[in-house]
Amino acid sequence: MNNSSTNDTVSKNNDKYILHSVENALSILDLFFTYEELSPSDVTRYLGINRSTAFRFLVTLERSGYISKTPGAKYRLSAKVSTLGQIAHNRMELISLIHPCLCRISDETGESSHLVIMDTPTHVTFIDKCVGTLWLKMDIMLGYTQYAHITATGKAILAHESDQFINQYIRSAEFEPQTPNSIKDVKELLHLLSQIKEQGYSCDSEEAEIGLTCYAVPLLSISGRPVAAISSSGPTTRMIANKEKHLQALRSAAEQIQKGLQ
Template sequence: MIPAEDKKKYILNSVDNALSLFNLFFDYEELTVNDIAKQLSISRSTAFRFAVTLENRGFLTKTDHATYRLGLNMFSLGMLAYNRMELVSLVHPYLQKLAEECGETCHLAILDDAVHVMFIDRALGTNQLKMETAMGYRQFAHMTATGKAILAYQSAQTVNEYIKKTEFRQMTHHSVKDASELLRLLDTVREEGYACDNEEAEYGLTCYARPILDVTGRSFAAVSISGPTTRMEKNKHDHLERLQRLVDHVVQTIV
């Protein structure tokens, strides 16, 4: 962590000013370029470039009377952050209980973008040898049980886009080799209701995951149990039942 007194030398003034511009909207619904320049103590030409750049990326929108308002991308980011926090708050007590019951590390994950799954919550098990994935860790979805659980319940278009953009790297000789193998695995996930990472990312590590589905049948997250392969295989049936109970509790709470 960078000491507070040293942070100033790493700050980019242009980015800092752009973020300060966003903060103005806590007090103002609309702003002209002159308003922005005055409030931030910057030149009008600089304020204009900030506004045009942010409008181009959808974070500001320009009105018919030449003022700027917050754009839809800003709203979308805010809702995304809110929903993630709400999801973690809702699932965490169940995740903690699951980890205590099974003794293994349990995760909550979402599809972060077109190709990555992100782990947004974790509960550590009681067993000495455990998996400790950092919060915010991202990985290609097909290389994780949670990722495959989520992909299996996405639209065909989403899966096809994923295949176009992903890299089928071979981390172990169990890793998914190509798109054809991934599609077969996703069919299996839909048939069985759960996904596996059978030492596909790391030798000696196995993971089981179940998706959390919305009312339309689309997945918006997945929960998993991870641990040493020998222990996981021995307790597979119990782990899958526990995961299903967690998913049922979460879905009932949402509905």
């Protein structure tokens, strides 16, 4: 089968997963690349959908905060879209700065390294990685999210957050153990965060999955605020045997990265 036929088959297979209502809503947002303001009639004319449908899409987007209504009963993009764009830009800048360091960590240790940010008041998101070269490597899918206290990177970030942030986290997070080693309650978390802040690194000792261990260090801004965290992860036996090597690689990388963050 040639490449054209293969691509056509993949495209047809993907079509069945498309939500056309979402596709239409995104098409309306795309119109704002060209037009500063749009009315329901404008959307009807440009997209070929009826006016009542266009109006419902616009009201939904307004309620979600992506567009706002003008005194003239038209719609324009809201500041939320600008904020999302800035977030995307900042993430790309962060990844561009840090990815070479992740690769160096993986080259030095043979294990997988990850870049993680606190994406919500309770969850961290894995936004970049460099997969290790050794057997039984750890390979987390980019975009994966998890409660911060379940991951080494999340705990490294939490340990340097404000008391107000941590108190909010405690009120919102769920402490449901993933393994027998998982943090079980608030008291245990607070004790660990104090220890992590003092020693400068955190550890996931088979708390998320039996057989896997992870070491992490925070990346701090010039003001001391945690911007992200980097980690080295792999099978427990190898990680424990080479703990100091991992910590040295992580600390060295963090020191270099933080110079770029200032």
